[in-house]
Amino acid sequence: MTYHQPVPLLWWTRRRSYVVFVLRELSSVAVAWFVVHFLLLVTAVHRGPGAYQEFLDWSARPLILVVNLVALAFVVLHAVTWFNLAPKALVVRVQGQQVPPRMIAAGHFGAWFVVSAIVAWVLVVML
Amino acid sequence: MAGARKPAEPAGRVSTAKPSRVEAAAWLMFSAGGMVTALLVPVLMLLFGVLFPLGVLTPPDHAGFAALLSHQLVRILLLGLCVLALLHWAHRFRYTLFDGLQLDRTRTAINVLCYAAVLAGSVWAAVVLFA
Amino acid sequence: MPDTITLQVARYRPESESAPTLQEYEVPLREEWAVLDGLNYVKDHLDGTLSFRWSCRMGICGSCGMTVNGDPALTCGTFLTDYAPGPVRVEPLANFPVIRDLVVEIDDFLHKLPEVKPWLVRDDDGGVDDVEFLQTPEQLDAYKQYSMCINCMLCYSACPVYGIEPDFLGPAAIALAQRYNLAPATSAHQRLDVLATDAGVWACTYVGECTRACPKGVDPAGAIQRYKLTAAARTLLPWGKR
Structure with a gap:
């Protein structure tokens, strides 16, 4: 057994x-x-x-x-x-070369920062 | 040998399975929801959940905020955010129950409950946003 | 450094026990000794009844995977001095049925492996006259890490989903499928019926422990995650190539 x-x-x-x-x-x-x-x-x-x-x-x-x-x-x-x-x-290729994973992560973190900044600007400064 | 030990799973079981479009759709919605919530929810939670109520930052004044919320495009985008956020929750939460609490046997019931909650939440969101 | 270290070894003798027990052995603690050397010392000098699998002693054969102090590891590549002053607990790989002592039953894995067709599958059956498939170094890089798998099953042992749902196709099998999916000479949709199922990639919740456990630098968690995108596109999009 x-x-x-x-x-x-x-x-x-x-x-x-x-x-x-x-x-x-x-x-x-x-x-x-x-x-x-x-x-x-x-x-x-x-x-x-x-x-x-x-x-x-x-x-x-x-x-x-x-x-x-x-x-x-x-x-x-x-x-x-x-x-x-x-x-x-997400595996991205630009002109046959694979974009390094760290660059892709950094891109996402950058987008997070930009989106957050825009939302905060609209809600705190504009309104 | 006389079949003393049988394999943990009958051989060939995997190959008889069919690609699951339902699971594929659930995962795709989970991913889309994961992306938009990761981008938007932390800042919204920080502002409306903490900083505005505490008065650290001045909350948007009512007239301007109400005008923003009644803009058609804003309504559609916010409805999209709410629905995708709920779909994200449903997929992740049901798997947390399946694996984290080993509720694999009640799979169907959990699936029905989770996605019924998504439907109810989506209707609520539509009613509130387009009121 | 002390001269000896205590091994707490899981023993399971099905003819006399219904559950495993731990037995302690004192073995020499030497700088160049791996846990496997300690086990072989037990087998040769202290207790010839101890059963365990091993072969190459150099991290290639994938036979000597066990649970060392709670972590899945190749015992030939895990050194006793890293656990000094001890004790070192050695148990069979988790998530597998135990046959005896440290020997687990691997039939389930051996049945799953061929399910993913781990060979080149082509739509156009060109025949044997035209078998030279050229590939660029970039094309090789796309799948090379997945081909390093030695079938040691540490990833299955580390995967809680496999422990809970034994139907799950599992990390190594899916990583191997990706190795052939990503090879330029193959048609990837051939494996869709096996991979894009409830027991295939959709069972994975990305715990990520398979990748951490792999002694050969394979990234099964990444392979599964990447195939989820492929599977979703192929099963849902009308223009997804079937």
Whole structure:
């Protein structure tokens, strides 16, 4: 009889790299929470200035603030791991030469910075 | 030998499988969602989740913000962001359950629940954004 | 440096035990000794009943893969001094059924490997008269790393998805498929039916441990990730070449 080595239910707690993997996967929950929070924001804006201010006050409550800070940490983890993995799926050739993976990752990080700057400029400076 | 040990899986099982268009589509949407959320969500979460509520930065004033949100192009783009973000969540979250909690046997139920949530969330997003 | 180091070796004797146990052996600690040398010392001097696979002792044959202190490793390339003062825990490769002691059953992997048709497959069957396929150094570079696989199965041992879903085609088989997909003389869509399935690339969630475990610098995680894009394009786009 062969012995089948069991996989523990919480196998990913046994290794640091597995823990990081599961945290990366759980970042999707933070992405879903962002959608919920954002749609509540838009709802409040449509209701009028009072509701909008109420929503901002609600978001400043300690519990919601902590949830949003944790969500922020997770979405940053998502972004960083996503851009680092991008060159694995994307192999780009320019004039027969393969673009180095580091260049592709750097391009993604650059795009992240530019997009973030534009969004921040629109929301903070323009409005 | 008398068949004392059989292989862990019957040979040839893999070759009888068919390419899965459904999984391909789910992964493509997951990837598209992963890209747009990675680009946009951190800055939006930082501003609306932390800096504006705390008053570190002045939040957009209501009139201008409402005008921006009622622009048709902005509505379409935000709906796209929300739907893709939800599709990204659904794919990743169901696999987290399959593998992380070894819920492989309830695969179908988890798939249905996750994508039903995407559908509900997308309808909600459309209603809110185009209100 | 102490003279000896303790090996904690997993023993499984199916005729008398229902589960593996750890047995301790004191072996000489020498600078040039790999874990495999310690095991061979046990076999030759302390306990002739210990069973394990090995052959070349130089990282080519892929036989001596085991779990050393929790990590999948070739025991011929893992040195005892790196674990001093010890103890060093030596267990069979994870995710595989254990036959005896450190020997695992590899039938599943051996059945999966030919599934991906690891040879050149061409649409135009030109016959044997026209068998010279020229390729540029760039074309060789595109797939060369995938051809370095020695079938040691460390990547399967490191892959949690394979542990949970034994149907998963797995890292080495898919990397080998990519080796032939990317070769200029082959037609890549021949392997679509095997690779673009629930048990193929779509089962992978990119843990990335297969690539970290590989002793030969192959990047199976990258191969799978890259094929996902190919598979999505070929199965979904109307103009994807079928």
